[in-house]
Amino acid sequence: MNGGALVLHGGSVQTRSNDTEFRFRPDSDFYYLTGLVEPGAVFVFRPGHDPESTLFVRPRDAEAEVWSGRRKGPQGVVDEGRAEQAFDVAQLKQELPRLLEGASTVYIPLGRARSVERSVLSAVQLLRRRNRDGQRAPESLTHVEALLGPERLVKDEAAIEDLRRAVEISSLAHMDAMRFCRPDRFEYEIEAIMDCRFRMAGSTGPGYTSIVGGGDNATILHYVENSSRLQGGDLLLIDAGCEWEQFTGDITRTFPVNGTFSGAQRELYQLVLAANVAAIEQCRVGASINGIHRDCVARLAQGLLDLGLLQGSLDEIIENKQYRRYYMHRTSHWLGADVHDVGPYTVDQVDVPLAPGHALTIEPGLYVAAGDTEAPAAFRGIGIRIEDDVLVREDGPEVLSHAVPKAIDELEAIVGSADAITFG
């Protein structure tokens, strides 16, 4: 940190409506460094100083705790080893100038926690005024992502174990959904089965809002209404993953509601599956997310030409981005505590090379809107995405989501194979 200081906000309880609130989830960076789940806490880190770590938390308050839950209090978080010293959060304004004095820069989550920004700016102003007394004010603010992005990008063994567990539970839920699916069920029933699996396994729930879209709904990338009745003859696309110790799985599967692919569905599915398998194979040390995406685009574009969904030359289709009519998103993103995890994709305009400990998704898809009258009629209303979670290892890719079927014959065998799901 080159003489810098770090200030992070733990996040606040968010209102759902009127006076009810969402369950609290701490800020990912804050939790990464402190492991503390406390609304309204602030963490200050100053390497090389004594002490290096300071927490500001809500004080113990017997009456408030009866209403809104237990608090650890300053002494409690120090006893747990979350920081070397701790104060009542009401003392932040008073203590912060002393903690930031002489720091070269202050790393903060720019634009993400206004209250922290205001506290840091007031402290800096105060230190500038005290310059005559020899106090030195930080001269710049730096986005914390510059510091923690590259740090969180490389998963250590503990992070890998948490991610592995998140993907494992997510995988079980996807297989439950497949077994439970049949015509006339509603999308929300499938979502409910998955939520139940998540919670029964001890997860806090989905790491992002589950997408459960049958038929044409699958062509809406972020469809989350999950309210339609499933039709035999349609495909069902499910993009869902659960959270475990702040890490989330992110898996997508697409399969026929009645357990049998039609001819056109099969053709489009095979194309996406081949792109998924080829891209996973490329998740090796030294490759890059941008390189994998370029190759995936070329593969899908050639397939769209072969199937008559696009016309012209492959080079033109890629050059003019005509493939975007059916493939409008990227092939990969980093995966971790945030589903679209922090970490740079390019540094100084050079692609970040994959390295051991990187976790990413591979998620090619094709989406032909029902109203796309230029597409051959057989393909209209088909949306397909196949997404796996991949860990880059020294000796090649490890597919964390390997247990979830994706071959056509495997899917046709599992879909609709159970009348009820049991949660042992």
Ligand SMILES: [Mn+2]
């Ligand atoms: Mn994804």
